[in-house]
Amino acid sequence: MSAIQTAFENHLMEDGKGSATIASYTGDIKGFIKWLNEKKMPFEGKLTRLAITSYRKYLLDSNYSVNTINKKINSLHSFNHFLISQGLCHEKVVHPQKDKIKVAHGSEAEVVVFSEVEVERLLFFLENKEQVTLRDKTLVYILLYAGLRVSELVNLKIQDLDLLTMSLKVVGKGGKYREVPLKPEVAEIIKAYMETDRKESPYAISEYLLVTQRSGKMDTDTVNKVLKKFGKNLNMTIFPHKFRHTFCTRLLKKGVDLTTVAKLAGHANIQTTASFYINTSREDKQEAVGLL
Template sequence: MENTSGNILNEFFEEIYSEGAARSTVEAYRKDLTYFFKWYEEVNDQLQDPEQITSIDLREYQNFLQNEKELKPATINRRMAALEKYLKWVKQAGYISRLPNFPKTIREQKVPPKSLGRTEQNRLLREAEKRCNTRDFALLRLLMSCGLRVSEAVAIRLMDLDIGERHGQVIVRGKGNKWREVPIPPDARKALREWLAYRELLPAYTNSPWLFPSRNGEYISARYAEQVVKNLGQFAGLNIHPHILRHTAATNMIRSGADLVTVAQVLGHSNLNTTAIYTKPGNYSVNHVAVAGAINL
């Protein structure tokens, strides 16, 4: 029988079961590994192959679980431990020639997530105003003002948007097929109206249902949005990613006097304890970086 990835995986499950693992434990491993394989195949556009998994993949997957899925450290560490056990077994069984390096386990966060201070926000917006096209500037404003996850922001449909001179909200479809209504502050509304007006002049986007369409007919990818934010951060001397903008929006709301229930609703948190982390004192600023040279946005 050919040693396909599926056969190797089944052999791994049979091995740990024969060593005394309960069926529930085997199923837990199967579930945790399936999460990784699904992510790997979507990101790399190829079926998972143990030989092709690198330390970069492992680090990016951990970042995805932490920053995009917003899972608890214990859950992330468990999924990574299952993956490490599997790859060590595959190496020991002789199916792969090397074992990739695993990232460090994630510790429980005791301080508020890092966010941008007022000066840093202004510095970032100044660079965005100088360098961004209309669409990307509206995207940045939406991320910074509304606290959306980057995956939520790029997937907004025109039908989800209700915006005018004095009002604005967007229906956001978040994790677990849950949806919520998020208010849009004035500065973000202004940027969105400018983008919508310009968007109407672009024939390629006329029939697109997406707020932020791409040239291939879909919406812009989360990775594209991440790169836009990262590049702007470099110009502003900041080491940032879109989730820092989400933390910034949450911190701004708390500092302006919004109550925890309201902030939790805006962010899509099901547990107020998750939101309460923003009320703790701590270092809010992000690490600075040297301003990069020419970066294409």
């Protein structure tokens, strides 16, 4: 990593950005600089409008998704501001309003969610004690009924739990806290896990809720492996963020207002919730037209 990239990473940390956001931004910038080097345009601290528009075209030609391209534009916009603050670049060359890919409202990429039938199949599968540990059942219930990001899940600490009031204190993006109520059955499963499997773990004194046989803190790779194994058994595609999409979508379908869903999901802007979940899935659209 170059000195400029390291300085940018430090800048994001000082600005209070969360670890996932920092990894996303720095990864995007690393990819951009790698692309510049491949084009024989080594990066020395100055961004040009030509480089930005050419890179945008490259992303489009490479069939990156709209969301991925727009995320990379956001990262470059932040990097542009940082370079100006350091005196390395003297003008704004990234313009999100102009550079982001726009799609017609209602034509956004469909959010991938579990159907109610799939949710039921998964819940029945979790009752199989021979194939599912209490820890893994706990992590699925928290993902499904609390809508946490996988980074928030693995960072949950014992002190963040209040099983009397049945709530979680979640540290979200940018270190912001939010409180998420727990369904009684979720609180019961967490309690059962803490009083049995977790108490017998080599890392029982860990401050983190989810532990493994080798570590006092479960990592995101392990969560993904657990869910992938479940998906193979059920012949379903299962990944952490699919639970979050399902959580928000189910709430909206049950008539919960957008503001409340945004607060429960930890979205800083209600527009984020609206843009993702007002248009939920291809099946919902097909069902709506079928009502005509």
